[in-house]
Amino acid sequence: MNAELLLPLIGIPLVVIGFALRFNPLLVVTIAGLGTGFAVGMDFISLLETFGEKFLNSRQLTSSLLILPIIGLLEHYGLRERAQQWVASIRSATAGRILMLYFVVREASAAMGLLSLGGQAQTVRPLLSPMAEGAASNLHGDLPPAIRDRIAAHAAACDNVALFFGEDIFIAFGAVLLMAAFLKENGITGVEPLAIGLWGIPTALCALLIHLFRLSRLDASIAKEIAVWQKSHQASQTNQSEAEVKA
CATH class of the missing domain: 1.20.58 (Methane Monooxygenase Hydroxylase; Chain G, domain 1)
Known part of the structure; x- marks a missing residue:
C-alpha cells in the first residue's frame, strides 16, 4: 500500500498513544490535528485558520453562559x-x-x-x-x-x-x-x-x-x-x- 495514502492517518496513532499515556486530551487532539495537517501538506497559517473556523462554528458559548448561572441558582436554593x-x-x-x-x-x-x-x-x-x-x-x-x-x-x-x-x-x-x-x-x-x-x-x-x-x-x-x-x-x-x- 502507498505510504502517501497512510500518512494523513498519522493523527489516529497520536490520539491512541496520547490517551494511553494519560496526557491532557486537549493537547493530544491539538497535536494530532497539527500532525495530520502537516502530513497532507497544509502550512501553519492554514492550520490555524482551520482550527479557528471549526472552533467558532461548533462552540455554544451563549448556552453555557445561560446554563451555569441557572444551575448555580437552583443549587443555592437546595x-x-x-x-x-x-x-x-x-x-x-x-x-x-x-x-x-x-x-x-x-x-x-x-x-x-x-x-x-x-x-x-x-x-x-x-x-x-x-x-x-x-x-x-x-x-x-x-x-x-x-x-x-x-x-x-x-x-x-x-x-x-x-x-x-x-x-x-x-x-x-x-x-x-x-x-x-x-x-x-x-x-x-x-x-x-x-x-x-x-x-x-x-x-x-x-x-x-x-x-x-x-x-x-x-x-x-x-x-x-x-x-x-x-x-x-x-x-x-x-x-x-x-x-x-x-x-
Whole structure:
C-alpha cells in the first residue's frame, strides 16, 4: 500500500498513544490535528485558520453562559438536597440502579437526536450525582469522601459514554454527516448517513451492555468498601478511647 495514502492517518496513532499515556486530551487532539495537517501538506497559517473556523462554528458559548448561572441558582436554593431527599424515599433505589436507568435513557435520547436532554452541568452535577449519592446514603448511612467521589465519577461517566455512543446513531449528527461528506469527497460513494447510523447501533449496544454490567457491580463494591471503612473507623475510635483512658 502507498505510504502517501497512510500518512494523513498519522493523527489516529497520536490520539491512541496520547490517551494511553494519560496526557491532557486537549493537547493530544491539538497535536494530532497539527500532525495530520502537516502530513497532507497544509502550512501553519492554514492550520490555524482551520482550527479557528471549526472552533467558532461548533462552540455554544451563549448556552453555557445561560446554563451555569441557572444551575448555580437552583443549587443555592437546595436542588441537590431535594433530589437526595426524594430518592431516599424510594426504598428500592440504589446508586447502581439509578445510574443504569439514566444510562439507558441518555443513550436512547441521544440516538434520537435529543443531545441536550442531559449533560454534565445541567443534569449530572445538580441531579444525577446527588440522587445516586442519596440512594447510597439511604442504604449505608454516612458515606466516606472516597465513596462520594466515586459515585460522582460514575455519574459523569454515564453521561459521557451514553452520549458518545448514542449520538453516532442519529443520522443528522455532525460527525455522521462529516464522515459521509469526507468519504464522498475522496471518491467513496454509496455510504449514506443512514448506513453510518445503522453501523453505529452494534457499537452502542456493546457500550450499553458493558457499562450496565459495570454498574450492576457498583452497589456490591460500595457495600464492601463501606464495610471496610466502618471497621477501620471503629478500630481507630477504639484505639483513641483506650489511649485516652491510659492517659
